[in-house]
Amino acid sequence: KKAYYFDSIDSTQNQALKMSEESVNDGTIIIAAKQTGGKGRLGRKWISPKGGIWFSIILQPKFDISITTLFPIASSLALSYAIEKTFKISPELKWPNDLTIKGKKVAGMLVDVSLESNKIESLVLGVGINFDVDTKQIEKTLKGTSNFYGVASLNEQKMKVKPKVLIQTFLVELEKIYELLNSKQTKNIIAEWTKRSSTIGKxxxxxxxxxxxxxxxxxxxxxxxxxxxxxxxxxxxxxxxxxxxx
Ligand code: BTN
The missing domain is CATH 2.30.30.100 (SH3 type barrels.)
Known part of the structure; x- marks a missing residue:
């Protein structure tokens, strides 16, 4: 599997989408130290300074379209597992795919799907993790925008975790969850997501x-x-x- 690293890029998501059009390669990952035009869900901006973890993965899933809406939720669960293992804290999951710590957003996921006659041709999963960022600065920029509810950063946990270790742990967890989705074993994913969810019951x-x-x-x-x-x-x-x- 290939990994591409950029010091600075407009958006790893755009780059991955471009690459997936050229020649699709299941598992290819594009990582950037900073993004100048990071994209969030619903057309929003994603502030991506140095210190955060910004990457996109190209996948060619075997699951069918009916499972696509579960994919971002399952991916946020995978990231939650990875943060639990490395940082020893359990983020809350806000529907559909935000990870929060004490109600503030610490990570988000963006999924772009390209279909070919009603089948998934490829899928790009973009992951943004506030790993070691200036939350005050980002909050200043985002104040007043839609769906803004506060920013958290993992370095506030004062744990010595290397970004690379978190990414690797996430990829292992993602692969497991991806296999479960491919074999339509979704019950456990839904149960585990629900356990961590801050949305259900509200x-x-x-x-x-x-x-x-x-x-x-x-x-x-x-x-x-x-x-x-x-x-x-x-x-x-x-x-x-x-x-x-x-
Ligand atoms: C959201 O919660 O709105 C989704 C945020 C997704 C951000 C990531 S950072 C890496 C990838 N490249 C982008 O431009 N966006 C995603």
């Missing part, structure tokens, strides 16, 4: 094209969709952003 709010939904986050479905119950309605949320109200 009152949540989100905006959809059909309007605002406000209710209780009950559980995630087999495909990773969030089930929210309102007074007289149950909604299944496939994508988007939620706000925790309680």
């Amino acid at each position: 009152k949540v709010e989100l905006n959809t094209v059909e309007g605002k939904i406000k209710g209780d986050a009950i559980k995630i479905d087999d495909d990773g969709a969030l089930i929210v119950s309102e007074k007289n309605k149950i909604s299944k949320i496939i994508a988007g952003d939620i706000i925790h109200l309680s």
